[in-house]
Amino acid sequence: MYGPILAGEKISLQPPEASEAERYVVWLRDPEVTRFVSSFTDVTIESEREFLKNIAEDATKVFWSVYTKDGKHIGSTDLHGLALNHKRTSWGVMIGDKSEWNKGYGADVLRTLADYAFGKLKLNRFELEVFDRNAAGIACYRKCGFKTEGVKRKCFVKNGQVHDSILMALTDDDYEELKKNNDDKKSRTC
Numbered sequence: 784m785y786g787p788i789l790a791g792e793k794i795s796l797q798p799p800e801a802s803e804a805e806r807y808v809v810w811l812r813d814p815e816v817t818r819f820v821s822s823f824t825d826v827t828i829e830s831e832r833e834f835l836k837n838i839a840e841d842a843t844k845v846f847w848s849v850y851t852k853d854g855k856h857i858g859s860t861d862l863h864g865l866a867l868n869h870k871r872t873s874w875g876v877m878i879g880d881k882s883e884w885n886k887g888y889g890a891d892v893l894r895t896l897a898d899y900a901f902g903k904l905k906l907n908r909f910e911l912e913v914f915d916r917n918a919a920g921i922a923c924y925r926k927c928g929f930k931t932e933g934v935k936r937k938c939f940v941k942n943g944q945v946h947d948s949i950l951m952a953l954t955d956d957d958y959e960e961l962k963k964n965n966d967d968k969k970s971r972t973c
């Protein structure tokens with residue numbers, strides 16, 4: 784399904800539009816963007832249009848396009864494996880526009896979706912798996928409070944290279960503690 788419009792500090796999350804398909808294809812065909820992403824191969828404009836249309840009907844996935852506050856489309860994000868009965872979800876993100884890396888957009892997407900997952904959906908757990916060599920991803924998730932829970936050895940093969948997968952997660956308790964620490968810091972600087 785498409786997610787509702789959500790506003791972060793630096794980004795907004797919006798339902799995708801068919802007109803974005805071409806941009807997604809450029810990003811998904813860029814080996815630098817997808818080198819640590821397990822799922823994408825041989826995307827075409829047609830397959831991407833089809834994907835963006837079909838995902839509206841998929842109840843296990845919530846998909847958003849990521850925009851900067853000044854209206855530039857820079858990527859996508861999704862909750863997948865959403866299990867409301869177990870109050871947990873997995874999370875994925877791609878900042879496809881490489882010129883926008885390392886500006887805090889990935890972290891803001893994460894924080895915005897954590898607010899949504901714990902605040903609105905009342906989940907207990909928010910998790911992801913990341914290739915062990917994805918240093919930017921791991922740094923991004925750590926600075927948002929994600930904790931490493933384990934390593935799945937030799938989990939992915941991408942472009943002939945074998946990668947371990949790092950399992951990282953944030954629980955509702957971690958999230959409450961992070962919020963409390965942030966509030967304490969704010970009140971000390973006032």
Ligand SMILES: CC(C)(COP(=O)(O)OP(=O)(O)OC[C@H]1O[C@@H](n2cnc3c(N)ncnc32)[C@H](O)[C@@H]1OP(=O)(O)O)[C@@H](O)C(=O)NCCC(=O)NCCS
Nearest residue numbers: 876877878884885886887888889890913918919920922923
């Ligand atoms: C991973 C990704 C989402 C991060 O998004 P982003 O907007 O660049 O993230 P942020 O700017 O919030 O944080 C990135 C952090 O990584 C750090 N970083 C970047 N390259 C690094 C490296 N080689 N080693 C260590 N840290 C690195 C940055 O300095 C930054 O930390 P800081 O804010 O403390 O300085 C983005 O690079 C991306 O989409 N990549 C392509 C697809 C992908 O890998 N998706 C994730 C699959 S799990």
